[in-house]
Amino acid sequence: MSHDVFICYDEEDKDCAEAICRIFEENNIKTWIRSRDVSSKDAARNLTEAIRNSKCFVLVYSKNGKNTNYIINETDIAFSKEIPIILFKLDETSIPKDLEFILISKKKIVAYPHSKRQLKTLVKETSDILDRPTDDIKLDSNSVKTIERSNPKRKENNIKKAIGAAALIAAVLILIYLFVIVPTGQNITDSGVFSMDVTHVEVDELAKGNKYTIYGESYNLPSDSDRYFMNLQFFDDKDNVVYEVNSTADEFKSGIIWSGDINKGDIKHIGFKLTDMDNKILSQEDYNLGL
Structure with a gap:
């Protein structure tokens, strides 16, 4: 079977x-996957030929694959x-030394905490490699839920806490809208309320530190x-600020909020704020890198 992608x-x-x-x-990305496509007659040869005939190799990695020989071999x-090669991580497990050299400069996508967004990134990056770029990405809801269930933090969530937090956030947003946004009108355009959010972050390892490209x-x-x-x-990882960037919103171009090198290798999350001239917060979020 002719295919575009091999899933390991x-x-x-x-x-x-x-x-x-x-x-x-x-x-419309043709895929080779062992559970469906491997031949029982000569599995090793079948796997090798499938990899060699691929245009892209996607490694789905978690703690289950740590030190698994055939993942390393493939x-x-x-x-x-x-x-x-694209690495799609399902949890926080570090990459073993056998794979670290191979993957150090490869594209890395972390499945959590925003699985739907990260799956879109996976499809987009793969489509670009295949030279078939697309913005019309389809996501099957059941497949997304399967990936979301792999989130290592999922079991820590408490339903009552989630409902309470959602209610509190909703109340705060309503109050902000009624008493800050509406009276001042400073972040309202003809189209509605002005805001920004981070969609994903690319991290490329350097000899010292990392290069961060933040999309929004x-x-x-x-x-x-x-x-x-x-x-x-x-x-x-101790919630200390190790680097800070300030800029005007008009520097937001072509989907990239910021890109630069940071000589720190232990950055765990990024805080993002959009404010007006009176320092009123219009958008705010915390992006977990999950590295």
Whole structure:
């Protein structure tokens, strides 16, 4: 079978790998996956040929695949044949030394906490490698839920706490809208309320530290966007700010909020704020890198 992508995974992660396969094929990306396509007669040769005939290699990785020999072997074949590799991480497990050298400069996508957004990124990055870029990405809801269930933090969530937090946030937003946004009108354009959010973050490892490229979306960008300010704070695992960036909102171009090198390798999350000239917060979020 002619295919575009080879999916590599541990058997314990088969449900997630098959969910990714369904999403790929829903977006016209032909996929080879062991659970469906391997031949029982000569499995090793069949796997090797499937990797060599791929245009892209997607490694679905979690704690289940740590030190699994065939994952290491399959990835090594793709690397030796110079096939583009994308790492899709399902949890926080670090990459073993056997794979670290191969994957150090490869594209990395973390499945949590925003699985739907990250799956779109996976499809987009794969489509770009195949030279078939697309913005019309389809996501099967059942497949997305399968990936969301792999979130390592999922079991820590408490339903009552979630409902209470949602109610509190809703009340605060209503109060902000009624007593801040509406009276001042400072972040309202002809199209509605001006805001920004972070969609995803790319991290490329350097000899010292990392290069961070932060992508985002703006909503109802006003003509005087230079009167609005963005603040990015990079936190380590002890919640200390190790780097900070300030700029005007009009520097937001082509989906990239900011890109730069930071000589720190232990950054765990990024805080983002959009404010007006009176320092009133219009958008705010915390992006967990999950590295």
